[in-house]
Amino acid sequence: MKKVNDKTIAAISTPPGKGGIAVIRISGSDAIAIGDRMFKPKNGKKLSELDSAKMIYGDILYNGIAIDDGLASVFFSPHSYTGEDTVEINCHGGILLANKVLESAFLCGAEQASPGEFTKRAFLSGNISLTEAEAIAELIDAQSEGQLTLASSNSHGVLSCAITELYNRLSQLVAKIYVDIDYPGEDLVEFDKADILEELLFLINDIEKLSGTYQTGRAVAHGVSVVICGKPNTGKSSLMNMLLGKERAIVTSEAGTTRDIIEETVEAGCVLLRISDTAGIRKAENEAEKIGVEKTVEKIKEAELVLAVFDISSRPDGEDEKFIDELKSYLDKGGKAIGILNKSDLNVNKEALDRYSSVFEDKVIISAANKVGREEILKKAESLYIDGSIDIHTDAIAFNARQYASLCNAVRKLRDAYKAIEEGIEVDICGTDMELALASLGQTDGRTVTEDIVANIFSRFCVGK
Template sequence: MISNDTIVALATPSGSGAIAIIRLSGQDAITIGSKFFRSVSSKTLAAQKSHTVHLGHIVDEPRIIDEVLVTIFKNPHSYTGENVIEISCHGSLYIQQEIIQLFLKNGCRMANAGEFTLRAFLNGKLDLSQAEAVADLIASDSEASHKIAMQQMRGGFSNEIKNLRDELLNFASLIELELDFAEEDVEFANRDEFYKLITRIIHVLKRLIDSFAVGNVIKNGIPVAIVGEPNVGKSTLLNALLNEERAIVSEIAGTTRDTIEDEIIIGGMAFRFIDTAGIRETEDIVESIGIKKTFEKIEQAQVVLLLVSSIQLALGTDAVKSIIFEIEKIKNKFPQKQLIVILNKIDQVAADELSDVIKHLTPHASQLIPISAKTGFGVEQLTDTLLNLINTGALRNNETIVTNTRHYDALLKAFEEIQKVKYGLDSELSGDLLAIDIRQALLHFGEITGEITNDDLLGNIFANFCIGK
C-alpha cells in the first residue's frame, strides 16, 4: 500500500473561515511547492531547514493567488514520515480550491480519506492502535473521551500490548527451539516462569476486556431514557437538564408524541437523554406510535429515569400502588438496566404528604430522588447520581481503557488462546501443541498494533477518517 505519489488535501474543515491549511505529503512535496511559492525574502523553499515557516505568495504565473505562510517538515521528521509542506492561506473557498487545483494539475493527486495517517502508520511513525486513536481524538466530544484518545495516541495501550507480546514471543522462541532438539528431550523454556507469565497475561487481558464496558459508554455516551405517565414533567426535566427549552411543555397530557434526544456533558462524561411519549392507554394513533417508541428506547437505554408526580401520589394509596406496580414491571422486564425513580413536583405538596410517599416507595426503589424540575431543585443530585453509576475509577487512575470494538474482539480471541496455553501447561502437553496456541495468541496481539495486518483491514479502518487527516 506504500505509494510514492505526492498527495494534497485541505487539512482544516471545509467552508469559509479566517485561515485554511492545505497539506502536501510525498517525496516531491517540497519540490512541487517550491515551483509555485515566491518568498518575500527570495528564499528557495527546498533549501530551507525542516520545521521552519516562510512568508510569501502562491503564484500561478503571472497571477498571484494569495499571500500565505508555508511550513516545511522534511522526512523523516514529519507526521507522515515523508516530506510535508502545509500552506496556511486565507479561508476563502475560492482561494482554497484555486491552490488545490494548481497542485492537482502539477504532480499531486487528491488524498484519500485518512491517507496522511495511513502513511504515518506505513512509515513507522505510529502503530495501528495509535493511528486509530487519531480518529477518536478528532471525534472526542467530552473530557473523558479526549483523555482516553490522548492516552492511546501516545502509546499507552499499544505499549502494554507490545510488552506482553514481546515476553510471550521470547518464550515462544524457546519452545520452538525445543522442537528442533526433540530427540534430545531438552527444555529451554522454564515451565514455572512461563506459567507465571501466562497467569500475568491472563490478568492483564481480563482487566483490559472488562474496561471495554466503561470505554464503550465513554466513547459513545450513556443513553438515558426519561419515562413515565403523561404530564408528570418529563419534558420539563429534559429542559432543566439541558438548560434550554428543547421540548414542548404543556398542561395537556400527551403533548410529547415522539422521542426527543439531546446530549449533555456531566463531569466530563457524555449522556444522551431521551424524552419519551407518556405511557398510558390511548386511542390516538399518533400517540400510540410514540408510546411504542418509548418501550423501544427503554430497550436501547442503559439508564432509565422513571418520573412520577408527587401530586398524583399524594391523592391516596391507589396511586402509590399503581406506581409501585410500574416500578416492579420495569425492573422485571429490564433487570440489567439501572432504574432511578424520580419524585417530581415536590414543591407542590405538603412536607408530611411527601414524607409518606417517600416512605412507601423507598422499599421498591433502590434509587429515589425527590426533585422539582420546574424550579431546578434536586437536579444537581440527579446528575451526581448518574455520574456515580459509571465506574470512572480506571479513568481517574489513568489506567488503560479499551474503547475500540476491533481491539476488544482481538483481546477476546487472544484471551481464549492464552487460556488454552494455560490448560496445556496444567496438562503438561508437549511443546509442539503449546506452540500452536501461542502462535495464535501472538497473531491476535499483532492485529491490535498492526504488526500483523492486511490491506482490507487497513482500508476499512482508514476509510472512516476525514480527508486531510
C-alpha cells in the same frame, strides 16, 4: 501490512468556510517538487533547499502566476506526520482561494487525498499505532471534556505502550518455548513448566485488567444513550429541562404534551449522556399519541440507561404497575436504570415512595419543578459506567469494540494454552494457542490487522486528516 505509497496526495486540512487562514497539505515522494512548482519563497530559495520543519514566506502560484502570498512549511521524510516528504501551504482563508490553491497542487502533479489518508499513511509508515490513529479520530470528534482527555491520552500512545509491553512479554514467552522445542537438550534457555504457567497467569490477569477498562472507555469515548420515560405528567420534560439547564422541552399541566422524541446531550462528570425525552407511557387516546408511545417503547429497548420517572405525590395505579413490569423485564436482560422519584416538593405519598424505592437499586428523590436533585442524578449516572480506580488522564484504557474484542480473544487463547499445559498436552500445541493470542494482541494496535479493518477505520476521518 506496511507498504509504500506510490502517489502524492493533497487536500485542504482546515475546516471549510471563511477563516484567517486555510492550510493545504501535500504528502508523498513528489511533495517537495510539487511545492517548488507552486510556491516561490521571497528570499529566492527553493523549498527543497530549506531545512526540515521550517516555515517561509512567499508567493503561492497558479500556472506560474501569483494568486496569494502566504507561508509554506517543509517536512522531510521520515520527520513528518505521515512519515513522507510533506509540504503545508498556508494561504488566506477564503473558500474559493483555498480551493484554487488545492487545484494548483493538482495541476502540479498531486492527487486528491481520500478521507483519513494522511493519518492512514502515518500508520502505514509506522509513525503511529492503530490505537493512536483511532484516538486522533476521537480527538477530532470530541464533544465533552472527558472525551477530549481520553482521546488526548491515547493519541499520545498510553494504550499503545501498554499493548506493546504485553505483546513483548508474550512474544518472549513464545520464543522461549520454541527454542526449547527446536533445540532440545541444548540448555539454551531454562524451561520450567511452573514458570511458564506463572507467566501465562500474569499475562491473562494483565490483559483482562486492560479489557476490563472497556466499559469506562466506551462510556467516555462514545457516551451513553439515555431514555427519560414514565407515565404522562410525571415530570419527564421538567427533568429534561433541569438536566440541560435550559427550557428545551415544553412543560404544561396537561398530560401527554410530549408526542415526539427530544434528543440532547449532557455531561455527567467525564461521561456524555445522550438523552432522549419520550412520550408518556399509557393507553393511547389517538393515533398520534399511539405512535409516540410506540417510539418510547423502542427507545427503551435500545437504551443503555433508563431514567424511569415516577410521581411520588400520588398513589401507584395500574399503569404504574404495568410500567414497573416492563422495567423489570428490561433490568432482567441486563439493562441499567435509575428510579427518578419526582415531585418531592409536594405532599409525598408514603405508599408510592415505598413501592418505587423497592424496585430500584439506584434511585434519586428529586423536585424537577424546583430544580432539586440534578447533581445527584448526574453523579449516579456517571458511577454506573466509570470505574473509580481508573484515571482517564494517565491509565491505559480500551475505548472501542474492536480493541475490546481483540483483547478478549487473546485472553481466551491464553486460557486454552494454560489449560493444555496443566493437562500435560505437548508444549508445541500450547505454543500454537499462544501464537494466536499474540496475533490478537497484534490486532489491537494494528501490527497484524487486515486491510479491510484499516480501510473501515480511516474512512471515518475527514478529508485532509
